[in-house]
Amino acid sequence: MVKAVVLGAAGGIGQPLSLLLKACPLVDELSLYDVVNTPGVTADLSHISSIAKITGYLSPDDGLKKALTGANVVVIPAGIPRKPGMTRDDLFKINAGIVRDLVQGIAENCPKAFILVISNPVNSTVPIAAEVMKKAGKFDPKRLFGVTTLDVVRAETFVQDITGEKDPSKTVIPVIGGHSGETIVPLFSLAKPKVNIPADKLAPLIKRVQFGGDEVVEAKGGAGSATLSMAYAGFRFAEKIIKAMKGEKGIVEPTYVYLPGVNGGDVVAKENGVDYFSPSGAEKANNILSELDDNEKELLEVCVKGLKGNIEKGVDFVHNPPPK
Numbered sequence: 001m002v003k004a005v006v007l008g009a010a011g012g013i014g015q016p017l018s019l020l021l022k023a024c025p026l027v028d029e030l031s032l033y034d035v036v037n038t039p040g041v042t043a044d045l046s047h048i049s050s051i052a053k054i055t056g057y058l059s060p061d062d063g064l065k066k067a068l069t070g071a072n073v074v075v076i077p078a079g080i081p082r083k084p085g086m087t088r089d090d091l092f093k094i095n096a097g098i099v100r101d102l103v104q105g106i107a108e109n110c111p112k113a114f115i116l117v118i119s120n121p122v123n124s125t126v127p128i129a130a131e132v133m134k135k136a137g138k139f140d141p142k143r144l145f146g147v148t149t150l151d152v153v154r155a156e157t158f159v160q161d162i163t164g165e166k167d168p169s170k171t172v173i174p175v176i177g178g179h180s181g182e183t184i185v186p187l188f189s190l191a192k193p194k195v196n197i198p199a200d201k202l203a204p205l206i207k208r209v210q211f212g213g214d215e216v217v218e219a220k221g222g223a224g225s226a227t228l229s230m231a232y233a234g235f236r237f238a239e240k241i242i243k244a245m246k247g248e249k250g251i252v253e254p255t256y257v258y259l260p261g262v263n264g265g266d267v268v269a270k271e272n273g274v275d276y277f278s279p280s281g282a283e284k285a286n287n288i289l290s291e292l293d294d295n296e297k298e299l300l301e302v303c304v305k306g307l308k309g310n311i312e313k314g315v316d317f318v319h320n321p322p323p324k
């Protein structure tokens with residue numbers, strides 16, 4: 001029995017993500033929660049003739065508790081998106097509190113659920129979620145993930161201009177680090193199958209993956225950030241988690257985790273000097289750092305510098321919250 005929950009279900013990501021989960025035959029029950037418009041989204045999706053039984057809640061009358069009770073997988077795209085000129089870190093002021101309160105709800109109502117954090121800045125919101133779960137005595141690092149799949153999807157897509165591969169998803173590109181600008185480190189040297197990228201094309205390709213989010217924010221001109229590609233990526237990751245829950249082995253997907261708590265992560269943490277990082281797999285933190293080429297090692301140094309501040313900010317927010 002799989003119960004999936006979307007927190008922020010009426011938003012730009014929440015709606016298409018809920019659609020994909022509703023249509024997924026692996027989901028038995030889908031519960032939607034938002035502070036606005038959940039009844040409409042729920043009524044609309046309830047007409048789809050798929051297996052998942054759907055319920056939707058707003059915040060009054062214990063809506064969050066009702067949505068979360070019995071959940072196995074909780075996906076969180078709640079919070080404000082960027083406008084042109086903003087960084088993801090500019091979202092911290094509002095989204096930090098939203099994620100903290102929603103994760104508190106998870107700690108109280110479904111502490112064993114897998115938690116998939118989409119809300120930005122992911123580099124900080126995942127440490128926030130971890131600290132909330134730790135404070136409640138419920139933290140299981142193997143069940144908390146920052147969703148960085150969109151960076152992987154972008155790397156697969158953008159490299160297609162060079163490979164000419166008909167189906168972009170056939171080229172596997174590990175993307176490690178975090179989820180913002182230079183903290184995103186795509187490893188094209190480790191692509192499978194191998195790709196030959198002309199020297200003059202590599203730097204622009206890496207930059208495009210790192211700043212792909214800005215491309216969408218600019219194109220939307222103030223109407224938000226990536227929603228449809230994020231719903232695709234969020235669903236792709238959620239589906240892999242559900243498959244792993246059901247016992248499927250050998251699933252490898254980069255995701256931002258608390259390293260010391262995941263298999264093999266302590267080695268990666270020690271080598272990098274950061275506790276939160278996206279290694280190359282979700283089931284196991286494959287230590288591929290020794291396989292990076294010199295350029296990727298330099299990118300990793302910059303990444304780790306950026307991550308340190310983002311992580312500290314998230315941890316500090318839970319222990320020293322700003323006055324309301």
Ligand SMILES: NC(=O)c1ccc[n+]([C@@H]2O[C@H](COP(=O)([O-])OP(=O)(O)OC[C@H]3O[C@@H](n4cnc5c(N)ncnc54)[C@H](O)[C@@H]3O)[C@@H](O)[C@H]2O)c1
Pocket residue numbers: 007008009010011012013014033034035036077078079080081082091095098102117118119120121122147148149150151179224225226227230
């Ligand atoms: N991880 C990634 O790769 C990635 C990609 C794209 C966007 N994002 C982030 O996802 C978040 C959502 O983006 P969006 O475009 O869907 O924004 P949106 O504004 O369209 O939707 C956000 C939804 O969250 C809801 N919400 C706000 N406070 C809430 C609360 N306390 N409880 C429940 N719901 C609440 C809003 O009502 C809204 O429906 C943003 O922070 C954005 O930066 C992350």
Ligand SMILES: O=C(O)C[C@H](O)C(=O)O
Pocket residue numbers: 081082088120150212213214216217225226
């Ligand atoms: O760029 C953003 O703000 C949204 C998201 O993190 C993205 O990578 O598209």
